[in-house]
Amino acid sequence: xxxxxxxxxxxxxxxxxxxxxxxxxxxxxxxxxxxxxxxxxxxxxxxxxxxxxxxxxxxxxxxxxxxxxxxxxxxxxxxxxxxxxxxxxxxxxxxxxxxxxxxxxxxxxxxxxxxxxxxxxxxxxxxxxxxxxxxxxxxxxxxxxxxxxxxxxxxxxxxxxxxxxxxxxxxxxxxxxxxxxxxxxxxxxxxxxxxxxxxxxxxxxxxxxxxxxxxxxxxxxxxxxxxxxxxxxxxxxxxxxxxxxxxxxxxxxx
Numbered sequence: 001x002x003x004x005x006x007x008x009x010x011x012x013x014x015x016x017x018x019x020x021x022x023x024x025x026x027x028x029x030x031x032x033x034x035x036x037x038x039x040x041x042x043x044x045x046x047x048x049x050x051x052x053x054x055x056x057x058x059x060x061x062x063x064x065x066x067x068x069x070x071x072x073x074x075x076x077x078x079x080x081x082x083x084x085x086x087x088x089x090x091x092x093x094x095x096x097x098x099x100x101x102x103x104x105x106x107x108x109x110x111x112x113x114x115x116x117x118x119x120x121x122x123x124x125x126x127x128x129x130x131x132x133x134x135x136x137x138x139x140x141x142x143x144x145x146x147x148x149x150x151x152x153x154x155x156x157x158x159x160x161x162x163x164x165x166x167x168x169x170x171x172x173x174x175x176x177x178x179x180x181x182x183x184x185x186x187x188x189x190x191x192x193x194x195x196x197x198x199x200x201x202x203x204x205x206x207x208x209x210x211x212x213x214x215x216x217x218x219x220x221x222x223x224x225x226x227x228x229x230x231x232x233x234x235x236x237x238x239x240x241x242x243x244x245x246x247x248x249x250x251x252x253x254x
């Protein structure tokens with residue numbers, strides 16, 4: 001497992017309020033919800049990530065007969081689908097109703113019952129996070145893939161997700177390492193709250209959330225990262241393809 005000891009730079013935050021960025025993300029992801037899972041670049045990145053998750057069984061314990069998984073910011077369910085064979089059941093949560101619809105349609109098209117795989121509309125960071133979510137707790141594993149850079153307060157998100165885990169449950173965070181502005185990135189500044197993260201800040205969130213010591217795995221092409229294709233949400237055309245370093249950070253609830 002690779003650990004790098006480079007200095008952390010504080011992630012560059014774009015200073016939007018939770019409400020602004022929440023509604024911008026909701027609109028944006030609703031808009032792309034029907035096309036998202038058809039993009040081969042998204043599928044390739046998810047394949048790389050799930051392969052890495054499955055290759056770390058001592059770190060991320062999955063059991064096909066007992067593991068209850070929470071897929072937070074699940075989108076249309078690419079991660080859920082990739083991990084489904086390795087767990088007993090999955091609940092997805094996403095703030096975009098469009099994404100949740102896509103997720104549930106895909107699950108029922110696969111003949112999966114609600115108890116096996118279903119998603120609900122939820123934003124755990126919202127102060128009025130619905131009481132109806134109380135039944136969704138005691139998970140063995142929670143995964144959040146490439147969503148933290150959209151979330152204004154990642155420390156809060158880590159705490160809220162950790163609260164959904166049972167004691168000894170594992171949180172698997174997947175995101176980008178700190179990076180500079182990407183070409184064409186200004187088109188996405190209203191939905192991107194942070195330009196990636198460093199090990200130090202992730203370790204701090206995990207500690208504050210009671211997730212113990214963070215275990216860090218660099219993923220992607222020989223640690224070089226994953227190729228991200230940026231497309232224009234209005235036209236669907238490719239704006240730019242960039243390589244960004246990605247990581248998996250794992251913590252266990254005490």
